[in-house]
Amino acid sequence: MPKTRNRTAIMFVATRNRHKLREIGALLAPMGFEIRSCAELGNDDVAENGATFLANARAKLAAYAARTDQWVLADDSGLEVPALGGAPGVNSARYARPHDDAANNAKLLAALAPFRGAERRARFVCAVALGRDGREVFAAEGAVEGVILDAPRGAGGFGYDPLFLHAPSGATFAELSDRDKNRVSHRARALEAVAGFLRARTAQER
Numbered sequence: 001m002p003k004t005r006n007r008t009a010i011m012f013v014a015t016r017n018r019h020k021l022r023e024i025g026a027l028l029a030p031m032g033f034e035i036r037s038c039a040e041l042g043n044d045d046v047a048e049n050g051a052t053f054l055a056n057a058r059a060k061l062a063a064y065a066a067r068t069d070q071w072v073l074a075d076d077s078g079l080e081v082p083a084l085g086g087a088p089g090v091n092s093a094r095y096a097r098p099h100d101d102a103a104n105n106a107k108l109l110a111a112l113a114p115f116r117g118a119e120r121r122a123r124f125v126c127a128v129a130l131g132r133d134g135r136e137v138f139a140a141e142g143a144v145e146g147v148i149l150d151a152p153r154g155a156g157g158f159g160y161d162p163l164f165l166h167a168p169s170g171a172t173f174a175e176l177s178d179r180d181k182n183r184v185s186h187r188a189r190a191l192e193a194v195a196g197f198l199r200a201r202t203a204q205e206r
Contacts (some may be wrong), residue, residue, distance in 0.1 A: 009071070015038070020075075027176065028195065033143040044206070054076070074129050075127060078092025081112070082121065088108065121147050124146070126187040144184060148163050
């Protein structure tokens with residue numbers, strides 16, 4: 001793909017997940033970026049077989065960053081449950097077969113059936129890698145603590161959101177509005193670091 005400089009600040013995001021793309025777009029909207037999917041750069045499947053969330057984010061960034069001179073953001077995120085040895089972890093999206101939210105949630109509830117109270121604590125993690133002109137320039141990680149409920153609550157969100165109780169809010173991520181979730185989520189915390197990096201970089205370039 002030919003490399004072109006545009007007046008509008010464009011950021012390609014390495015995901016085809018429309019929910020994730022919407023969240024990232026909302027979180028970075030104050031930065032003035034036009035958010036696009038990396039599917040526009042080629043519809044390749046990138047193997048997410050790294051041992052960590054950051055390793056997977058970097059693999060996705062490497063696959064797409066060389067295809068454009070615009071900003072590219074890649075992330076990998078998931079749920080870690082200490083009682084399950086950190087599972088589902090980097091396999092969060094493909095924890096069960098078939099690989100869909102309902103199956104993943106059902107498998108998680110079955111695995112946690114013997115556990116009660118604090119044993120059901122969990123955390124969402126999001127690792128992000130940011131690049132431009134074919135190279136990584138910044139990476140960060142965000143996390144938020146919670147507890148896995150015995151049954152889903154709420155009709156919003158996606159993934160494990162209906163099971164993840166965010167204690168300070170008294171609600172699951174599926175019960176929170178998009179705006180409220182974007183104030184406290186793991187992805188919000190990781191992208192706050194990205195926004196801080198971009199603001200500092202812009203100030204230096206002035």
